[in-house]
Each structure stands twice: as structure tokens, then as C-alpha cells.
Amino acid sequence: MANPSSASPASREPQALSSSDGATAAKPGERSTPYASNVMRFLESVGISNPIPDNYSSEDFYSDFLCNHLKTDAVRRGHITCFTTVKPTILNSMGGLHGGVIAAISERVAIATARTVVGEDKELFLGELAMSYLSSATINEELIVDGSVVRRGRNTTVVAVEFKMRKTGKLVYSSRATFYNSPIAKL
Secondary structure, three states: OOHEEEEEEEEOOOOOOOOOHOOOOOOOOOOOOOOHHHHHHHHOOOOOOOOOOOOHOOOOOOHHHHHHEEEEEEEEEEEEEEEEOHHHEOOOOOOOOOOOHHHHHHHHHHHHHHHHOOOOEEEEEEEEEEEOOOOOOOOOOOOOOOOEEEEOOEEEEEEEEEEEEEEOEEEEEEEEEEEEEEOOOOO
């Protein structure tokens, strides 16, 4: 008589969780975990099943959305300073500035900063964006966003972006972006 644990793995069917544990039963070929119901509750609490409003699907909504949160203060060769205020629309579920918004603002400021030293005759390609989330900015906090060119070469430009609390000067987020510059093709 064969030992049940010695059956080949391919002959075993995945086990569905019982409905008594609160998780959704798995379909054949799928696996469910004990955490599935917790994950589903979390996703529903942050609105994953809500429909996307029509105005969020418009062309270039993302750029307009970011620009509404970013105010330019100073532009110099190799340096840009902007301000942003943490509004409810850009908070994460923990009440802090959302990491994706930080990265998006960082990218925009880095591109603008690189453009102060790279001519319009060259295209910029983002090769790397490294983020450091050091602390958190909560609702109504004002942040200073400083972009500065770290290195400019013939083919690459490196830009550092720092987010500091306006009141205290505390560094909360930082990033470094590497751009590859190449001449625009003339066809």
C-alpha cells in the first residue's frame, strides 16, 4: 500500500480553503492562503473595487494632477527649487505622502533640472531613479523640493532631488536620477 505522502506532486490537487476561515475558496489550479481574506478586506477598504471616474481617464491627467501639487520657486542653471503641500488626494492609506507621488514628483523635478544644462537638441532618457524614503510627510505639511545636477557629461546627466520639511528643514525623501542624453535624430 502506497504512503499518501509519497504520491507524485503532479497527481495532487491543490487544496481549497474551507469557507469557515473566511477566505474565498480556490478554484482548481489556484492556491489560496490564510491571508487571502485579509488582503481582500484591505484592498476593498482602499477602494480597489470602486469605478475610476471619467475625468481621471482623460489624456495627460497625470501631468495636470502633478502640476497642481507642485509650485516652482526658483530656476537656475543646474538647480530648481519647488514647493508642494501634502493634500488628501495624494495620501497613502497610512496618512503619509504616497510613495508613488514622491517618485513622480522627483522624476518631474529631475527632468526639469536636467533640462537646465542639457539643450533641447538632445533627448533625455531616464535610465535609473533611486528613491530613499527616510521619514513621512503628513497632511498639510509643506515640502521644499530641491533638484540639483550632480554630474553632467557628454552622454549622461545625474540629478539629485531632496524633499525637506519647510518648517524644520528635515530631510524626508531623497532621490537620484540618471539620464542618458542623445541627439535627436534628423530624418
